[in-house]
Amino acid sequence: MEKSAELLIHRDSFDEEAVSRRDIDRDVLRVALPTMAEMTLAAACQLVDTIMVSSLGTWALAAVGLSTQPRFVLLVLCMGINVGFTALVARMRGEGDQAGMNAVLRQALLVSAVLSVALAVAGGLLSRQAMVWMGAQPDTIDGAAEYFRIQMLFFPVQILGLAIAACLRGAGHTRAAMMMNLASNAINIPLNYLLIFGKWGFPAMGVGGASLATGISYVVALAMAIATVVAGRHEFMLRIRARWRPDWGLLRRILRVGFPALLEQMIMRVGVLLFTRIISSLGTVAYATHQAGQSLLNITFMNGQAFSVAATTLVGQSLGRRLPGMARRYAASARNMTLLVSVIICAGLMVWGGSLIDLLFSDDPEVIALGHRVMQVMALAQPLMAYCFITMGALRGAGYTVGPMIATAVGVMLIRPAASAYVVFALRGDLPFVWMTLIADYLVRGVILFWLFSRGTWVKGKV
16 A cells, blocks of 8 residues: 655654654645645646636625635535544554544545535535625625625535545645645646636636636546546545445534534634624625735745644644643644745735735725735735644644634634724725734734643643
8 A cells, every 4th residue: 555755753763862853844835735735736726717707896705705715615514524534543543543444434435425415515506695694795796696606516526526635635645635735736737718808719707707717626636536546546445336325423522613613614614604794794896805915915825734734644643642741742843834935924014905905906096006005015914824723733633623613713713804894894994904913813813722732731632
């Protein structure tokens, strides 16, 4: 059975006292860099979608943004459970339990299939109503509903691919997940060009073409994911004749970690929906600017999210081998590196952020002026976001998902919506002023997470 490069904690002659900081950093980078590349590619693909669609007009840019938020609500219902898959696989990898890892993979596919099909049907039936609730204007509602409806057709395919990737990350094989995403994007970008604009004999489908191209790319990613685990690579060996019935004991362990993470993600999405709904009341120009800024913000997330995955994987595997000291050192290394990168991103956005709106999204003077100020706010938020991401990742790896859920609930459900509503409806503030509430959100979350992490009880978490 094929294995990837061995991490320090899996060496037979492992000596915790002899491990240097450089060795720790090397392990973190080995897990984080492929994840960063994968997530950056995914965000860049979404950015290309947005850029191509924006050439159809401001209405199209707003339509894609409006359809994105309801889809994320459905997406996080499945991805929250993925945290349980990753944490349990990481713990079993540390314990050397390959049979258990394969059992988790089968349960992941069963749960993901049932849940995603049910959500896809509901989302498809309610696509137009969802866009109305989001506050879509008459010039955007048809395009937004079309984009969302097509996404629902491919939703189960996307979720099954993400479930397999979550298991691979838990085992530390982030390069395999990166290659799936690379192939997916290699298909998505040219299909965008063909289906949005109707090139080379293809129909000009506009925003619907962008959605269809993305859906086809999910099919490619899932095909590669299945091929990887069927071929018996990376400690996984998926077999048709294996036990495919629900394993309730294993599912309880998955849900013990995954359910609080699911609630956290739902809280996050509901909070972001409220935030987006408030912003949409500012009009199409403000919302189009917000969508452009959000696309760039998603790319900056990749720093914190990639090192968060590394922290989850390495903390989980360390605790599986009963090495709490290594878990702490891995978490500290991931935190230091992500904060360093966040400072670099902050400086870059301060200098060049405003130019990106003009270069990539719009030549509308109003959009450019608003976008320049939004980029300054985004820059200031970077270190706070990075710290929150990495601390939550370490806590999840230990199976302690309740704490991050509470921190997210306070920040995104209380601080951000209340502050943004006050800014818009009481102070009559504009879009950049509303974005300042993100800083307040992440500051409060960071304080809560710092307190939870510094207590140290997370190393005793059970998965």
